[in-house]
Amino acid sequence: MTEISSPLLxxxxxxxxxxxxxxxxxxxxxxxxxxxxxxxxxxGAGKSSLLNVINGVYRPQAGRIxxxxxxxxxxxxxxxxxRGIARTFQxxxxxxxxxxxxxxxxxxxxxxxxxxxxxxxxxxxxPAEDDAQRRRAEEVIAFLHLQPWRHTLVSKLPYGLQxxxxxxxxxxxxxxxxxxDEPMAGMNAEEKREMSRFVADVNxxxxxxxxxxxxxxxxxxNLSDHVVVLDYGRKIGDGPPDEVRRNPEVIAAYxxxxx
Amino acid sequence: xxxFLEVLTGGLLAGVMYSLVAIGFVLIYKxxxxxxxxxxxxxxxxxxxxxxxxxxxxxxWGAFALTLAAMVALALLIERAVLRPLVNxxxxxxxxxxxxxxxxxEGAAQALWGAQVHGLDLGIADEPLELGGMLLSQFxxxxxxxxxxxxxxxxxxxxxxxxxxxxxxxxxxALGALAVGIRLPRIWAVVWAVAGFVGLVAGLLWGARLxxxxxxxxxxxxxxxxxxxGGFTSMTGAIVGGLIVGAGEKLAEVYLGPLxxxxxxxxxxxxxxxxxxxxxxxxxxxxxxIERV
Amino acid sequence: xxxxxxxxxxxxxRADRRLFRLRQDRYxxxxxxxxxxxxxxxxxxxxxxxxxxxxxxxxxxxGLGLNLxxxxxxxxxxxxxxxxxxxxxxxxxxxxxxxxxxxxxxxALGGVFAAAASVLFGLPSLRIKGFYLLxxxxxxxxxxxxxxxxxxxxxxxxxxxxxxxxxLRIAGHDLSNPAGRxxxxxxxxxxxxxLARNVVKSELGRNWMAVRDMDTAAAVIGIPxxxxxxxxxxxxxxxxxxxxxxxxxxYLGTVEPHGFDLSRSFQVxxxxxxxxxxxxxxxxxxxxxxxxxxxGLSLLSGLLPPGVIDAGQLENLQKIVFGLLxxxxxxxxxxxxxRLWQQLRERARVWxxxx
Numbered sequence: 001m002t003e004i005s006s007p008l009l010x011x012x013x014x015x016x017x018x019x020x021x022x023x024x025x026x027x028x029x030x031x032x033x034x035x036x037x038x039x040x041x042x043x044g045a046g047k048s049s050l051l052n053v054i055n056g057v058y059r060p061q062a063g064r065i066x067x068x069x070x071x072x073x074x075x076x077x078x079x080x081x082x083r084g085i086a087r088t089f090q091x092x093x094x095x096x097x098x099x100x101x102x103x104x105x106x107x108x109x110x111x112x113x114x115x116x117x118x119x120x121x122x123x124x125x126x127p128a129e130d131d132a133q134r135r136r137a138e139e140v141i142a143f144l145h146l147q148p149w150r151h152t153l154v155s156k157l158p159y160g161l162q163x164x165x166x167x168x169x170x171x172x173x174x175x176x177x178x179x180x181d182e183p184m185a186g187m188n189a190e191e192k193r194e195m196s197r198f199v200a201d202v203n204x205x206x207x208x209x210x211x212x213x214x215x216x217x218x219x220x221x222n223l224s225d226h227v228v229v230l231d232y233g234r235k236i237g238d239g240p241p242d243e244v245r246r247n248p249e250v251i252a253a254y255x256x257x258x259x
Numbered sequence: 260x261x262x263f264l265e266v267l268t269g270g271l272l273a274g275v276m277y278s279l280v281a282i283g284f285v286l287i288y289k290x291x292x293x294x295x296x297x298x299x300x301x302x303x304x305x306x307x308x309x310x311x312x313x314x315x316x317x318x319x320w321g322a323f324a325l326t327l328a329a330m331v332a333l334a335l336l337i338e339r340a341v342l343r344p345l346v347n348x349x350x351x352x353x354x355x356x357x358x359x360x361x362x363x364x365e366g367a368a369q370a371l372w373g374a375q376v377h378g379l380d381l382g383i384a385d386e387p388l389e390l391g392g393m394l395l396s397q398f399x400x401x402x403x404x405x406x407x408x409x410x411x412x413x414x415x416x417x418x419x420x421x422x423x424x425x426x427x428x429x430x431x432x433a434l435g436a437l438a439v440g441i442r443l444p445r446i447w448a449v450v451w452a453v454a455g456f457v458g459l460v461a462g463l464l465w466g467a468r469l470x471x472x473x474x475x476x477x478x479x480x481x482x483x484x485x486x487x488x489g490g491f492t493s494m495t496g497a498i499v500g501g502l503i504v505g506a507g508e509k510l511a512e513v514y515l516g517p518l519x520x521x522x523x524x525x526x527x528x529x530x531x532x533x534x535x536x537x538x539x540x541x542x543x544x545x546x547x548x549i550e551r552v
Numbered sequence: 553x554x555x556x557x558x559x560x561x562x563x564x565x566r567a568d569r570r571l572f573r574l575r576q577d578r579y580x581x582x583x584x585x586x587x588x589x590x591x592x593x594x595x596x597x598x599x600x601x602x603x604x605x606x607x608x609x610x611x612x613x614x615g616l617g618l619n620l621x622x623x624x625x626x627x628x629x630x631x632x633x634x635x636x637x638x639x640x641x642x643x644x645x646x647x648x649x650x651x652x653x654x655x656x657x658x659x660a661l662g663g664v665f666a667a668a669a670s671v672l673f674g675l676p677s678l679r680i681k682g683f684y685l686l687x688x689x690x691x692x693x694x695x696x697x698x699x700x701x702x703x704x705x706x707x708x709x710x711x712x713x714x715x716x717x718x719x720l721r722i723a724g725h726d727l728s729n730p731a732g733r734x735x736x737x738x739x740x741x742x743x744x745x746x747l748a749r750n751v752v753k754s755e756l757g758r759n760w761m762a763v764r765d766m767d768t769a770a771a772v773i774g775i776p777x778x779x780x781x782x783x784x785x786x787x788x789x790x791x792x793x794x795x796x797x798x799x800x801x802x803y804l805g806t807v808e809p810h811g812f813d814l815s816r817s818f819q820v821x822x823x824x825x826x827x828x829x830x831x832x833x834x835x836x837x838x839x840x841x842x843x844x845x846x847x848g849l850s851l852l853s854g855l856l857p858p859g860v861i862d863a864g865q866l867e868n869l870q871k872i873v874f875g876l877l878x879x880x881x882x883x884x885x886x887x888x889x890x891r892l893w894q895q896l897r898e899r900a901r902v903w904x905x906x907x
Contacts, residue, residue: 097765
C-alpha cells in the first residue's frame with residue numbers, strides 16, 4: 001500500500017458460497033480513495049459476486065468489510081446506499097416502465113426530506129424540493145448527454161443508451177463509491193470509447209471512487225489505476241496495471257494454461 | 260385420543276382430494292411456468308361433460324374416453340389461442356390470462372350442459388368402514404388409492420419415458436430445451452392435456468362427493484394453500500401439502516371451530532399456508548432461486 | 553390543428569409537473585368536471601344515476617385503489633373486496649356508535665380502517681413475493697367475509713349480516729335522492745383521483761414502480777422496500793375502503809358481507825386489466841366498460857326473438873365474453889383501454905398530419 005490516506009473500501013478475508021459451492025474464497029484487497037480499480041478475471045471467477053457482497057445483495061459467510069471507516073461483517077443494500085455506494089448491473093437493471101428522467105430521479109430518493117404526504121398534496125417542503133431534485137437530475141442527464149431522451153421510456157432505448165441511463169441513475173445518488181458491473185459489455189469500439197470517457201470524467205470531475213468489472217483488457221489498462229485479478233474465486237493478482245500484466249499467474253489464467 | 264386419530268386420519272384422506280387438484284396445477288407450472296387458475300374450471304368442465312354424457316346413455320368408459328378427448332382438444336386450443344400468443348410475457352400476465360380462461364371455460368361448460376346440479380355415482384358406497392378400531396370413509400380410501408395410482412403413473416411418465424425427459428428439460432430450462440430441438444408448443448399441449456386428465460380424475464371424485472355443479476370450480480381455492488405449503492414445483496409437495504391442509508382443516512374444525520362459531524374452513528387453510536410461508540418462503544419442497552444480478 | 557401545441561412551453565419545472573401539460577387537456581378536464589358536477593345531476597334520469605353512473609364511479613374508485621397496489625407497486629391482490637367490506641362495515645359502525653359523527657368523516661375513517669386491514673394483510677409481502685402473495689390477499693378475502701358474517705356485532709345483530717346506509721346528510725343537506733348520492737360519490741372520486749394522480753407522479757409513485765419493475769435494483773439504490781410496499785397497501789386499502797362504503801351506501805343502500813365476495817375482487821381486477829395496469833385514466837375506462845358491457849349484452853339479446861337466450865344463458869354468455877376480453881386484451885393490448893385512448897390522443901395532436 002503506497003497510499004497515505006486510508007482506503008475507502010477494504011475487504012478482509014471475504015468468503016462466499018451458494019449451497020456449498022464456493023464462489024469466493026478468502027479475498028482481501030483495498031480500494032483507494034478517488035481511484036479507479038478494475039476487477040478482472042475469467043467468467044465465473046466471482047467478480048459479480050464480489051460486487052454483490054460489497055453492496056450487500058449477497059451475504060458472505062466469512063470476512064469483513066471496512067467502508068469509509070465503518071467495519072461491518074456484511075452490508076445490506078439499503079445501508080450501502082445510505083453510506084454512499086451506488087452501482088450498475090451486468091444485465092441492465094433499469095426500471096423498464098419508467099422514463100429516463102424518472103429512472104434518474106429514483107437515484108436521488110435518499111436525498112429527499114419531505115414526506116410522501118407533503119409531496120402528494122404539494123405543500124410544505126415538497127414543491128421547492130421537487131424543483132431542486134429535478135435540477136440535479138437534469139445536471140446528471142446533461143453530463144451524460146441524455147437530454148434528447150429524458151421523457152422516453154427506457155425500454156424503448158437501444159442497449160448502449162440503457163447502459164448510460166443506468167450510470168446516470170447511479171451517479172444521481174452522488175455516491176462515494178461507484179460499482180460498475182461490465183459497463184461496456186456488448187458495446188462496439190466507439191461506444192466503449194464513449195463510456196470509458198464518461199467513467200474517467202466522473203472520476204476526475206466528482207472525485208468518485210470507481211470499482212469496475214471489465215473484460216476488455218485494453219480498456220482496463222487505459223482506464224484503471226489499480227487492477228485486482230480473480231480466478232475461481234481466488235485473488236491471483238493485485239497491483240498497478242503494468243505490474244499485473246506481467247504477473248505469470250494472471251497470464252496463465254487468461255490463456256487458459258493449467259496451473 | 261382415538262377420536263383425535265380418527266379426525267386426523269379422516270382429514271389426511273380428505274386432503275388427498277385437494278392434492279389431486281394441486282397435482283394438475285404443479286404439472287402445468289413446472290412445464291410452462293403458468294400459474295393456472297383455470298385448473299378448477301377444468302375440473303368442472305371435465306366432470307360436467309362426463310356426467311352429461313353418462314346421463315345421455317353413454318357407458319362409463321365411453322364417457323371417460325370422450326371426456327378425455329374433449330380435455331385434450333381443450334388443451335390444444337388453449338396452447339394455440341392463449342399460450343402461444345403470450346409466449347415470453349410476464350408470469351403475472353399469464354396468470355391473469357388463466358383467470359380469463361377460467362371464466363371462458365366455466366361459462367362454456369354451463370352454457371353447453373346447463374347449470375343444474377347432477378348427481379354422479381361411481382359405484383363406491385360412501386359408508387364408513389371400520390379399520391383398526393377407526394371409522395373411515397370407504398370413499399376417501401378409494402380416492403386415496405386413486406391418487407396414489409395417479410401419482411405412480413405420472414412419475415413413471417416423468418422419469419421413465421422420452422416425453423418425461425423432454426418435460427423435465429423444459430421445466431429446467433425452457434430456452435435450453437428449445438436449443439436442443441424440443442418443440443415447446445407440443446410439450447405445452449401435452450402437459451395441459453395431462454393436466455386435463457388429472458382434472459378429469461379429480462372431477463369424477465369431487466363430483467361424486469359434492470355433486471357435479473358450479474362449486475367444483477372453486478376447488479381451485481382449496482388447492483391454492485396446498486400448493487403454497489408444498490411449493491409450486493413439486494409433486495411430492497402437492498401430496499404432502501394436501502395432507503397437511505386436509506388434516507389441519509379437520510382438526511381445526513373439530514377443536515377450534517366451536518370456539519369461534521364454526522365455518523372456518525374457507526380461511527383456515529390460508530392462515531395455515533401463511534404460517535408455513537413465514538418459515539419457508541418458497542414452500543416445503545419448492546426451490547428458492549438464487550437471485551443473479 | 554385545434555390540438556396545436558405551438559407556443560406551449562414549460563418555462564419552469566413546476567409547470568412541467570402540472571396535471572396536464574397542454575392547455576387543451578386542462579380545459580377539457582375543467583369542462584368535464586363542470587359537466588359532471590353541474591349538468592349531470594340536473595338532467596340525469598334516476599335510472600342513469602342509480603344504475604349506471606353511481607356504480608361506474610364507485611367501481612372506478614375501486615379500480616384506482618387496486619391499480620395503485622397492483623398496477624403501480626406490482627403487488628398482486630385478489631382481496632380487493634375484503635378491504636371494500638372493511639370500509640363499508642367500519643363506516644356503518646362509526647355512524648351507528650359515534651353519535652354526531654359527520655358523514656364525510658365517517659366514510660374517510662372507514663377508509664382508514666380498511667387501510668389498516670390492508671397493511672396487516674400486506675405484511676407478508678415483506679417476506680414473500682409474486683404468486684405466493686396471493687395466499688395473503690385470499691386469506692383477507694375469506695377471513696373478512698367470515699368475520700362479518702359470524703360476528704353479528706359488526707352488523708348490529710341484523711339478520712345474515714345485512715347493514716343499511718346511515719342517514720346521508722351533510723351540513724343539513726339531505727343527499728339520499730339519486731342526484732345527492734351521485735354528487736357525494738363524485739366528490740370522493742374526484743378528490744381521491746387527484747390525490748392518487750399526485751402520488752404516482754411523486755417520489756412514492758416512482759418508488760412503487762421501481763419495486764414493481766425490479767426490486768433488487770430498487771433496494772440497491774436505497775429505496776426502503778418494506779415502507780414502500782406497505783404504503784402501497786395502505787393507500788390502496790384506504791381508497792378501496794372508501795369505495796366499499798360508497799358501494800354499500802350510495803349505490804346499494806343495504807349490503808351483506810356476501811356482496812363483497814371473491815367475484816367482486818375479480819371484477820375490480822378485471823377493471824384494471826381491461827382499463828390498463830399502471831394508469832389512472834384506465835380505471836375509469838375499465839369501469840365504464842364493465843358496467844356497460846352487461847347492459848349492452850342484455851340489450852342485444854333483447855333484440856333476438858324471446859326464448860332464444862334466457863337469463864341463465866345470458867349470464868354464461870357474459871362470463872365467456874368477459875373471459876375472452878381479458879385474454880384478448882392481455883394478448884393484443886396489455887396496457888388496456890388507456891393505451892388505446894392515448895393513441896387516439898396522439899393522433900389528435902398531430903391531426904391533420906399522420907405523424
